[in-house]
Amino acid sequence: MKDSNGIVGNVFQIQRWSVHDGDGVRSTVFLKGCPLRCKWCANPESWKPHPEIFYFRDRCTDCAQCSLVCNHQAISKDEGVPHYFDREKCCCCGDCCEACPNGAKKKIGSLMRVEEVIKILKRDSIFYRESNGGVTFSGGEPFAQTEFLRELVLACKNFAIDTAIETSGYFEWEEAEDIIKELDTVFIDIKHMDERIHKRLTGVSNRKILENVLRISQNHHDVIIRVPLIRGVNDDRNNIEQMCQFLQENTRILGVELLPYHSLGHSKMDALDREGLEIFNTPDAEQVEHIKKIIAKYKIQNIDFK
Amino acid sequence: MSSNRIEKFKESYIHSKPSISIHRAVAFTQSHQETEGESVIIRRAKAFHAVCNRIPITIFEDELIIGSIGEFLRSGIVCPEYSWKWVEQEMDSFSTRSQDQYQIDEEDKEILRSEVFPYWRGKSLEETFLLRINDETAKLLIDTGIIDNDSKWRSAVGEITADYQDIIFKKGFEELKSHAVIRIQELEPTTKEALEKIDFYKAAVLVCDGIITFAHRYSDKALELAKEERDSKRKNELLEVARICRKVPQYPPETFHEAIQMVWFTQLGSILSENSLALNLGRFDQYMYPFFTHDVKAGIINEAQAQELIESLWLKLSEWVWAISSNTAQFFAGYNSFQNLTIGGRTRDGKDATNELSYMCLKATENVKTHQPGLSVRIHPDSPDEFLLAVCDLISVGTGFPAVHNDRVGSQMLLAAGLSPEDARDWSNCGCVVPHFRKVGEWTSAVNLNLAAALEYALNSGKSRISGKVMGLVEKKITAFKSYDEVKEAFLRQLSHLIKHSVIGTVTAQQIHAEMVPRPYLSMLVDGCMDKGVDLSKGGAKYNVGPVITGIGVADVANSLVVIKKLIFEEKKYILEELGKALAVNWKGYEGMRKDALACPKYGNDEDEVDRIAVEITDFYNKEIKSYKDYFGSSFNSAFMGISNYIPAGSIIGATPDGRKSMTPLTEGVSPHAGTDLTSPTAAMRSAAKINHDVHSGGTLLNVKFSPDLLKTQRNKKNLASIIRAYFSLGAFHVQFNVISTEILRKAQEQPNDYKDLLVRVAGYSTQFVNLSKEAQDAIIERTTYESL
Structure with a gap:
């Protein structure tokens, strides 16, 4: 998107002192717009690419x-x-x-120019430096605003600010490839290994996502797979083992981070007068530990940014 | 975990009630009745001597470090020579009042009423001050919450750091005494100076004798107990303790145990001499370290034994409760006596000074969880990461300790106050967050000044909104201001007026202190006095640093001025007349305007528009204060520290333009106003760091509250360490963290008995949450948590 002053993007939050989205103290930029419609989504206000009213x-x-x-x-x-x-x-x-x-x-959500966003991000530079932190781009799906994202990432690079991204993996590789090479860390979701279930729960097939996982891991050293863990949906042994097998055989990644489901999205949906989420359950601590053991069995590291 | 002995002490400590011991008051008064006609300093030295000889000797079960100011496990004492009226008026409600309760025996009350108070009628410091202070100043100064210095005329000054390094551990009181005797012999009483010096040295002999006798009485008592003791282990302990008290503080200590006992006797002497705040312990990890290494090497002590002794001292320091009026208790809530103890930092020649004892002190505070000592750390760029992480570990426990200070800025503040580079590097904290040095005489908390009052008078024709009385300079009507700058200028004029009267109140108090309450005992502990033969209260210390005037409510005034700037003069959404009306009715019927006011930028969110106003105000405050000189010719100093006084200071201020409602709390130190720093802790820190900390030699304070969830993991503690380093790189001086969930605080409010040891940082110090009044508890709960981010 462009206006008379240059590239603009739709940002719905810039969160300073973000400490769970990568190393150190970070600022996370939440970009609005997402091609997925996950039935457990915690940020449904991020779906549409234009501003909305709660x-x-x-x-x-x-x-x-x-x-x-x-x-x-x-x-x-x-x-x-x-x-x-x-x-x-x-x-x-x-x-x-x-x-x-x-x-x-x-x-x-509001339209912001690259310089406006960077000005806010630079405010905490000294905290990034002391903590080995930086900036994380999240969403929505940040790659849905490719042009804007590219400018933001390059601007951060210019100021030697570490960059990370949290992506659903659902994007066109050709459009994103150059950006991925610039990013320091990539968090990419694998929500389910089964294409049909994936489609039913998120609205899209997982084929493109898994392809992108492969490509990213071939192009990038610091890749972390994220799994939104939902009881009775994707926390079964079969799904987890399939994922581990896939990762072990085809990729080089830093590890897997499990993110147990929480139901914060529902009240947001109400405030948007929208429907379409389902109620799920959070796996208990025991089950999470059990899954971590399975992952470890495949010599994949369990990572935690708590 | 502490040793069994410490755990047991801790348990009985938590369950004992603070009680008033009257023996010090009785002995001190009797002595004065016996010394009419002698010089003031001699009379006070004799009174101290009498106290040391007459008060009861109490050794509690299983104690290793002994000595007590009274017969109770938690004793408070009263000092009628400073003020007694409030005790007479309030002692019947001591056990029932809302803040800082004490038990007091009916018979003891009667003794105070019939034998003690009548003597002091017309003679106390309080009565003299009230007689001498001019009417115009008195109107602003006496129990108003506008400018407040009652701790300088209702009680003694305190605010010293005993010099263990060069005086106490080197000489012992015996050598100090011999030195005084020699000087008396050398001096011919032929001049005014010589006469005064002779009196000073005579007083020195008396106080040295006093404290030595006091220790000997403890030695005798320990021997007596040893004779009766059946348990052979305890018997040996008592014999050892008796031996130690025979030796220190008369002679220099040679072991770790002796040194700690000497610290405690020295401290007891200070408390008994004037019962004042901020009798600091200085750089404990530095002056104790040689004894520690020596004893460990020689096999005299192991680390666990040293730890137990440190924790014993921590408990001893917490035994003394500062007895204060209910008015003062609002300002200094939580029985706090501000005995600050500083660890870490750099050596005099600039090396990192962190040692094993630094870590053991952190551990002691974590183990015993007492509100004393006020533990402060100095962090510099080369402080070991391990040390800073250990500091963050203790922060995450949620005791509110330690207060974390920027080593370099502390030195800069003292260089600006006139200290040599080596001395400036050797600083330690006084009270809460004042950078101090053991050879300095300074009133580190001379006046608290309510900045919001100046704004109120500027906007309300010089009148208080609460009382309707003219309190400030006569001011034009609010409708007559034509620009933002005119409003700001009016505020600064009113502020200058309050500063002038703060100076008058201080200099007047300094004058009568020098006349009436010389400090012969404390003069032994501060370098310079013995050499010069001049009492501490008369400027005897090596360095005399000017008194500190602390500003309260920077955030409130900055937030208010930005509202006027934006809504009235830039956006022209409202006119001043409407704002004036809204404030007069506490926003009732002006909810829309209040919403706009609340939506304006707030200090603490890293927004330059308002933060720069805070900088402008604080810079002006500093320059204006520095333009005045004190009784000894030293420039006054500025500070933004604040105790719990932002609550009473707020209670006399009507609604303010920032959307704050009438009589609600203001803000402490350079912290953002509670509940307005919504961006992030990093933003709050950036706002606070914009203030030029280095010029405020009286210290600055930032309070940040964290939920414990954010500090559970090692990763989070590392992040905490990083933001401390970043904050300090930005040039800020101090930060402290309250790590408690609001949920826990609410529970503690409901079930105080289950949360007796829950410590919270109030502002500049920590105290048991359950010891705070409901009002103060609510204010703590309201402070922003970053839990949900």
Whole structure:
């Protein structure tokens, strides 16, 4: 995406003091837009590539302040339902969020220029240096904004800031290859080995993802496989062993990090008036240990950024 | 884990209630009745001598380090010569008040009422100060929360660091005494100076005799107990303890055990002489190290035994409770006596000074979890990573200790205060976060100044919003300000006015201190006094550094000024008149404006727009303060440390433009306002580091609260170590961490009995959470946690 001043991207959060997304103290840039629709997604506000509005009904007091500022008739004051919020008409300008005295509305995502993002990232340079930390690009799927991402990564390189990426693996290799070579660390997800199950749970086939895992590991030394671990979905011995076999035979990776499922996505879906998530269970600590043992059996390192 | 002995002490310590012992007050008063007509310094030395001879000797079960200021395991004493009225008025509610309760016996109360207080009527420091202070200053200074220096006229000064390295361990009190005797013989009483010096040296002889006698009485008592003791192991311990007390503090120590016992007797002397705050232990790991290495090498002691002795001292330091008025207790909550002990740092010639004892001190605090000593570490670029990680380990335990200081900035602060480079490198902490040195005489916490008051007077025609009275300079109406700069200038004028009266209050107090309460015992511990023959209170120390005026509420004022700048003069969304009305009614009916005010940039989020205002204010504050000289001709110094005083200081301030509501707490030190630093700890640190720490020789303080979840793993501790190093690279001086989940704090509030040993860092010091008032507890809970990030 470009505007008159150059390349812009849609960013929905820049989190400083991020300590679980790679080594040291990091800042994580969350880029909006994702081709996957995982049924356990923790950040469903990252799906769409354009800005959106969170509407937390429990905080709304029906004071109607927001309807007064809306220029698009997206908030009507119909009888008995003072706050009917019409997302079809909403242009996501965010005026209503500023007007709300109760914090019931929040705009998610805004267009930022590369320099704006870099300016914020550079603020913590001294903390990156002392801790061997850096910047992590996350999402959504960061490769969905290839052009923007490329500029951000190159700018970080210019300032000798370490870079990492957290990707679903679902992207076109040709478009991403040059960026991957510049990145210091790559976190890539393997959600399930079975193509059919993968498609049902995420909306896409895993074929492209597994191909990208192979390519990345051939091109890059510091690759970490991430598995969002969901009880009864992908924590069975068969799936884990298949994954380990695949990794052992075909790749060179640093290791695997298991990320036990949590259900934070549901309340966000409600605030977006959207459906499509399923309720899953978190594997218990014992099961996680058991899976770690299987992984270790394949001489693959279990990595933990806790 | 500690030894069984220590575990047992700890258990009985936690379950004992602070109680008032009246023996010191009685002996001190009786002596004064016997010495009418003699010179003040001699009278005070004789009174100290009498205390040492008359107060009860108490050795608790199984103790290795002995000596106590009273008969209780946790004793507090009262010093009527400084102030007594509050004791008379408040002692009936000592056991029931909300903050810092004490037990006191009915009979003892009667003795105080009939035998002690009547003598001091009209003679105490408090009464004299109130008589001498001019009316205009008094209006701002006396129990107002605007400018506050009651710790300098209701109690003694404290704020010294005993010089073990060059005086106490080298000479012992016997040599000090002989030196004084020689000087008396040499001096001819023919001049004013000689007369005063002779009195000083006579007083020196008396106090040296006093503390030696006190130790000998303990030796006798230990022998007596040894005779009755059936357990042969304990019998031998008592005999050894008796031998040690016969030797120290009269003569220099030769073993680790002797040295620690000498430290404790020296400390007891300080407490009994004036019962004051911030009687610091200085660089303990440095001056104890030669004894440690010697004893280990010679096979006299092993590491476990040394550890037990260190932990014994830690418990001893926690036994003394500082008895204070309920008003003062709001400012210095939690029975805290601010006995600071500093470890790590560099040697006088610039090498890394970390040694085995540095680690053992960290371990002692982790083991005993007492609120004393106030453990401070000095970190420099070449501090071993292992040491910093050990520091982070202790931080993660959640005791609020240690306070972490930037070694180099501490030295810079002392260079700026006029110390030689070697002495500046040899600094240790005083009280909470004041860089100090053992050869310095300084009032390190002379006045607390409420910056938000200056802003209130600027915006409210010189009047307090709470009382409606004119307290500041006469000011034009809020509607008359034409620009942001005019508002800022008005604030700075009001601030200068408060600074001027802080100076007046301090210099007046210094004058009567020199007249009325010379400090013959403490003059033995601080280099310079013996050589010059001049008391500490008269400028006898080698270095005299000017008094420190501490600013409270930097964040609140910066946040308020940026709101005026943005909403009124830049965006022109509101006019000053509306803002004035909103503040007058505590935002009621102005919720929309308050929301806009809250949405303005807040100090602590690394936003230059507001952070630069904080820098401008603090720089101005420093220059203005430095333009004044104290009673001895030294420039005043600035600080942003703050004790728990941001709570009472807030209670006298109406609503502020930053969206803060009337009478709610302000902010301590250079910390962001509670709940407003939402970006990240790194952003809060960057904001705080923008302030020019090196010029504030009285110290700066940043409080950061962490959830324990963020510090469980080694990885996280390494990250913590890194952000400390990064913060210090940015030029900041001090940071301390509260590592407690709000969930635990709420539980502790509900079930205090289950959380008796839960330590939290209040501001500049740690204390048991359950010892804090509900209000202070709530303020701690409210501070931002970074848990959810």
